[in-house]
Amino acid sequence: MKKTILLLVLIFIVSIPAEAQCAMCRAVLESEEGQSTAEGVNNGIIYLMAIPYLLVGGIGYFIYRKFSKNKVK
Structure with missing residues (x-):
């Protein structure tokens, strides 16, 4: 996950x-x-x-976070 975020930040920069x-x-x-x-x-x-791109990425992140919280429980 950290590698993906780093890659996205580098691509943006x-x-x-x-x-x-x-x-x-x-x-x-x-x-x-x-x-x-x-x-x-x-x-x-x-x-x-x-x-x-930032809006779609943010929405995707929140959806991912919501589904990952449901799996932990």
Whole structure:
């Protein structure tokens, strides 16, 4: 169990600096000076991508915990 949690944390940490722009967004944002807007768009995309995974993982964890408590009794 500890190995699984460690693996999930490492995968999450490694995926943070990913750039996830579509081709159209990239073309528009590369023409801008400063690149601050491009960085903001990248961070927003990563945020929107990570939240569903965290929610599903949390729900799965609580379901697992509920069923494992019932087996111990």
